[in-house]
Amino acid sequence: MNRIAIIGGGPGGLTLALILQRHGIDSVIYERESAESIRDRGGSLDLHKDSGQLALKEAGLLEAFHKIARYEGEDLLLVDKHGTVYRKEVDETGKEGDRPEIDRGDLCELLLHALDPQRIRFGYKFIEAIPLADGKHELHFENGHVDTVDLVVGADGAFSKLRPLLTDASVEYSGLSMVELNIEDAANRHPDLFSFNGRGSMIALSDNKGILAQVNGDGRIRVYLSFRADRDWVDTNGIPLDKPQVAKQAFLKLFDDWDEMLKNYIRYAEDKMVTRRIYMLPIGLTWESRIGITLLGDAAHLMSPFMGEGVNLAMLDASVLALSLVQNGDLEESIRSYEQKMFEYSSPMAEMSDDNLKLFFADTGASGVRDWFDQFEQGHQEED
Numbered sequence: 396m397n398r399i400a401i402i403g404g405g406p407g408g409l410t411l412a413l414i415l416q417r418h419g420i421d422s423v424i425y426e427r428e429s430a431e432s433i434r435d436r437g438g439s440l441d442l443h444k445d446s447g448q449l450a451l452k453e454a455g456l457l458e459a460f461h462k463i464a465r466y467e468g469e470d471l472l473l474v475d476k477h478g479t480v481y482r483k484e485v486d487e488t489g490k491e492g493d494r495p496e497i498d499r500g501d502l503c504e505l506l507l508h509a510l511d512p513q514r515i516r517f518g519y520k521f522i523e524a525i526p527l528a529d530g531k532h533e534l535h536f537e538n539g540h541v542d543t544v545d546l547v548v549g550a551d552g553a554f555s556k557l558r559p560l561l562t563d564a565s566v567e568y569s570g571l572s573m574v575e576l577n578i579e580d581a582a583n584r585h586p587d588l589f590s591f592n593g594r595g596s597m598i599a600l601s602d603n604k605g606i607l608a609q610v611n612g613d614g615r616i617r618v619y620l621s622f623r624a625d626r627d628w629v630d631t632n633g634i635p636l637d638k639p640q641v642a643k644q645a646f647l648k649l650f651d652d653w654d655e656m657l658k659n660y661i662r663y664a665e666d667k668m669v670t671r672r673i674y675m676l677p678i679g680l681t682w683e684s685r686i687g688i689t690l691l692g693d694a695a696h697l698m699s700p701f702m703g704e705g706v707n708l709a710m711l712d713a714s715v716l717a718l719s720l721v722q723n724g725d726l727e728e729s730i731r732s733y734e735q736k737m738f739e740y741s742s743p744m745a746e747m748s749d750d751n752l753k754l755f756f757a758d759t760g761a762s763g764v765r766d767w768f769d770q771f772e773q774g775h776q777e778e779d
């Protein structure tokens with residue numbers, strides 16, 4: 396039987412191991428972080444019916460997901476800097492939509508809970524893979540562990556250490572930087588803002604800037620102040636994130652002529668602030684298939700988050716790869732067939748994500764995004 400190692404226990408790696416487990420195929424995940432920290436990290440994600448949810452179905456977890464998914468999280472408010480409303484979606488019917496939300500930590504917990512604990516090793520930071528003559532790879536870890544496998548799958552995210560074995564392409568800065576803020580227990584502590592925000596996402600866009608906010612499962616509002624900026628802006632802007640009060644004043648100044656309620660997203664934030672640069676891989680990236688190695692998720696097609704597809708594609712990749720391995724006796728053919736499909740469905744998504752980044756942070760701001768929503772909806776109606 397082939398020995399399979401998966402580098403990275405994010406949503407993509409976990410889904411792959413779980414679907415393989417359901418089909419009686421052994422694999423081991425090597426994850427650099429601890430179990431606690433992968434349960435903790437990240438905001439709310441919407442899982443789409445034709446990708447993320449499809450993969451959960453293959454993993455046998457669709458029903459369990461439906462029980463904890465937050466359908467109310469699909470509510471949306473789109474405004475400009477004056478608070479003028481361009482789009483408001485509030486579902487009061489209790490009807491289950493196609494893109495319910497789940498926190499990343501809850502999703503990882505759901506997947507981990509179903510996975511045989513023998514199939515994941517925490518605290519194993521992967522360093523390098525040495526290709527051997529017979530298509531196998533020798534894997535080296537920071538803690539000195541060495542493993543030799545027939546197939547290694549890079550599910551190790553944006554800065555994949557396996558990617559260079561398949562392609563020279565590397566991640567590029569997208570031109571967008573974010574500062575992440577959090578407002579804990581927003582409904583009770585800041586009912587004015589919670590009532591404005593609603594139960595799902597609030598997107599405020601003007602002047603090539605944005606305040607993007609999302610209610611998470613633990614009651615916090617996670618906020619991303621978003622700026623078109625040079626790559627080094629987060630280091631050179633002089634805003635001291637370790638002095639939250641001073642930093643807040645600086646951010647309020649950057650949004651000086653924005654509506655007072657929108658500025659409350661900054662005023663009410665907790666002290667911990669985190670900067671994030673948004674990176675992407677070249678759109679339409681492909682590579683020549685090689686025996687014994689492949690990539691999935693962000694490692695394969697990192698894209699900006701403005702189509703909400705990243706996690707969905709990572710899980711879809713996992714499902715397509717797992718089923719290809721299950722259905723195909725030949726390892727080389729399984730990898731080739733998976734990669735062909737993955738390249739085909741992921742590159743239009745990468746293109747749309749990039750188009751959306753440009754649309755969100757354009758002079759047209761909220762009105763451009765409203766028009767996009769209208770067209771997107773019309774396209775879907777025509778398909779139905």
Ligand SMILES: Cc1cc2nc3c(=O)[nH]c(=O)nc-3n(C[C@H](O)[C@H](O)[C@H](O)COP(=O)(O)OP(=O)(O)OC[C@H]3O[C@@H](n4cnc5c(N)ncnc54)[C@H](O)[C@@H]3O)c2cc1C
Binds near residue numbers: 407694
């Ligand atoms: C601000 C922001 C908002 C987003 N919003 C959305 C959204 O609304 N919807 C959506 O679908 N997507 C969103 N995304 C993208 C989404 O989070 C990713 O696309 C998704 O997590 C990719 O899953 P993955 O399993 O491929 O990689 P990851 O989730 O990055 O997991 C990779 C795993 O590999 C581990 N790892 C890394 N290096 C090593 C190593 N050397 N050795 C061992 N382990 C290693 C990491 O610890 C991690 O656990 C957003 C991203 C950002 C930055």
